[in-house]
Amino acid sequence: MSADRADRYDDLMVGLYHGTAPDWLTGQSRELFLRESQRRRCELALKLRRLWPAATYLARSIHSDDFALDVFRAVPDHVSASIDLTTALYLGLDQALRDAGGCVHELFTYESLAIDLACPLRGDRLPGSAEVYRFTYDIQAAWGRISMYSTGFAPAEFARSYVPSPGPTFIARTRHGDKWILTDVTDEHGQG
Amino acid sequence: VATTEHRLAGLGVNCTPNETLLQCQRKVDGTPAAWRGIDYLSIGVSSTDTLPPEMARKLREAKLQAAVHFLELNVVRPLELQREVIERLVPLIAAIEPVSIEQDMGLWTWRGAQLGLVPPILDDDTARTIGANATFLQTTFGLPYYAENPPIDFVIGDLDLLTFMDRVAEYGNCGLVLDIGHLVGYCAITDRDPEEYLQSWRGIRNVRQLHIAGFTLKPDTPCPIWYDDHAEAISDYSLELAALAHQCAGRVLPVTLEMEGATIARVVDHVTRARRRFFE
Numbered sequence: 001m002s003a004d005r006a007d008r009y010d011d012l013m014v015g016l017y018h019g020t021a022p023d024w025l026t027g028q029s030r031e032l033f034l035r036e037s038q039r040r041r042c043e044l045a046l047k048l049r050r051l052w053p054a055a056t057y058l059a060r061s062i063h064s065d066d067f068a069l070d071v072f073r074a075v076p077d078h079v080s081a082s083i084d085l086t087t088a089l090y091l092g093l094d095q096a097l098r099d100a101g102g103c104v105h106e107l108f109t110y111e112s113l114a115i116d117l118a119c120p121l122r123g124d125r126l127p128g129s130a131e132v133y134r135f136t137y138d139i140q141a142a143w144g145r146i147s148m149y150s151t152g153f154a155p156a157e158f159a160r161s162y163v164p165s166p167g168p169t170f171i172a173r174t175r176h177g178d179k180w181i182l183t184d185v186t187d188e189h190g191q192g
Numbered sequence: 193v194a195t196t197e198h199r200l201a202g203l204g205v206n207c208t209p210n211e212t213l214l215q216c217q218r219k220v221d222g223t224p225a226a227w228r229g230i231d232y233l234s235i236g237v238s239s240t241d242t243l244p245p246e247m248a249r250k251l252r253e254a255k256l257q258a259a260v261h262f263l264e265l266n267v268v269r270p271l272e273l274q275r276e277v278i279e280r281l282v283p284l285i286a287a288i289e290p291v292s293i294e295q296d297m298g299l300w301t302w303r304g305a306q307l308g309l310v311p312p313i314l315d316d317d318t319a320r321t322i323g324a325n326a327t328f329l330q331t332t333f334g335l336p337y338y339a340e341n342p343p344i345d346f347v348i349g350d351l352d353l354l355t356f357m358d359r360v361a362e363y364g365n366c367g368l369v370l371d372i373g374h375l376v377g378y379c380a381i382t383d384r385d386p387e388e389y390l391q392s393w394r395g396i397r398n399v400r401q402l403h404i405a406g407f408t409l410k411p412d413t414p415c416p417i418w419y420d421d422h423a424e425a426i427s428d429y430s431l432e433l434a435a436l437a438h439q440c441a442g443r444v445l446p447v448t449l450e451m452e453g454a455t456i457a458r459v460v461d462h463v464t465r466a467r468r469r470f471f472e
Contacts, residue, residue, distance in 0.1 A: 008313060009266075009268060009269065009299045009302075009310055009313075010302075012299075012310050012348075013299065013302045013307065013310055016307075016308075016310070017307075025348065028347075029346060029347055029348050032345070032346035032347060032381060033346040033348070035346070035412065036345040036346045039345070039417075040308060075307070076302075076303075079302065079303050079304075079305035079307060080303050080304050080305060081303070081304025081305065082304070083305060084305060084306075085305065085306070085307060088305070
């Protein structure tokens with residue numbers, strides 16, 4: 001049992017996201033807890049795939065089938081009164097994919113442009129009041145290709161052998177009602 | 193439960209604050225006709241809600257009672273930790289003028305975020321904490337507080353659920369809400385027969401309200417898991433288990449149908465069936 005009984009709920013909440021049962025949990029309780037942890041992380045995995053379909057497919061293909069485990073583990077570190085679950089997953093993904101190489105992180109940023117987050121987007125935003133982001137690759141072409149692979153459940157080799165076209169590209173996002181509208185403004189911002 | 197007065201009666205449906213006025217209008221208009229058979233609303237209220245104007249008056253005009261269902265209180269921990277949340281809830285509850293307040297027992301928010309429920313650890317420590325919180329809530333809001341059995345996906349603690357609820361009622365001097373689906377889910381993972389378990393429970397005298405909802409059953413080893421799914425159909429089994437609860441209690445208890453997300457045709461059907469089964 002935890003030294004401080006009040007901490008038991010912290011142990012349980014963190015354990016659900018880490019996929020580890022507290023030491024003081026034994027027997028069938030432990031089995032049920034771990035099963036529930038897996039069920040909840042399956043729901044999180046679905047959420048990752050729904051919000052970031054291309055980035056998560058590419059990350060699985062070129063990085064690791066298990067990269068999402070790191071994202072789930074990071075959730076308890078990120079949540080707070082002002083950071084909801086979606087934003088916590090965003091921050092966890094940002095952490096997990098930042099050094100993944102290729103265009104994974106840029107795809108992740110591109111898909112994040114359409115999501116409501118409770119924190120500033122961590123992209124290469126140009127100075128100025130309009131929200132314009134710079135991508136080093138032809139990000140829309142990359143997104144189209146990886147989305148084709150993703151929706152087709154393509155072998156990972158397809159993604160690994162894909163070479164994205166260089167950019168840069170510039171994408172603006174504007175708010176219309178409850179949606180973000182993304183517009184390619186590369187022509188306005190030149191090629192460099 | 194000496195200090196609480198039970199006043200809720202009949203058949204209720206759950207809704208959000210924003211849906212309340214529509215529900216009142218339906219009752220007044222009798223459209224759909226089944227709405228004439230609804231006696232109260234169980235209104236889910238969060239501290240961040242903005243209420244539509246004149247809710248209490250509209251409810252009175254529609255001859256609808258109200259029960260408030262909290263969504264974010266962690267009654268398994270001292271509520272001192274959520275003082276700001278409670279301070280924001282006080283004026284909201286006053287504006288609704290409900291006859292009672294309630295919430296599923298458990299940890300609903302963690303570090304201020306809603307991450308999914310951690311059910312209560314079923315032991316005497318937690319029962320005492322919830323009991324103290326029940327007393328605090330009843331004093332703060334001046335209303336009866338009813339502790340509800342939550343969905344339980346994993347069981348921790350040395351007490352069984354209904355013994356745990358007995359202790360909560362005793363320590364908090366409060367009533368209880370018995371959620372039929374949550375009870376079945378608990379029985380499924382602890383290898384209990386829901387009917388036998390319910391029939392053997394003396395503490396049902398403290399139950400002030402029943403909740404009934406649809407569900408999905410997910411096969412798994414070592415046993416299938418019953419998950420509440422309010423958009424799904426309410427099964428005959430749930431209705432019959434609720435009927436058994438009435439029988440065990442020796443009186444007709446208020447019945448809340450939890451059906452957010454269900455089609456209007458399904459809601460009309462269930463209201464009609466529940467009305468006929470329990471109140472005619």
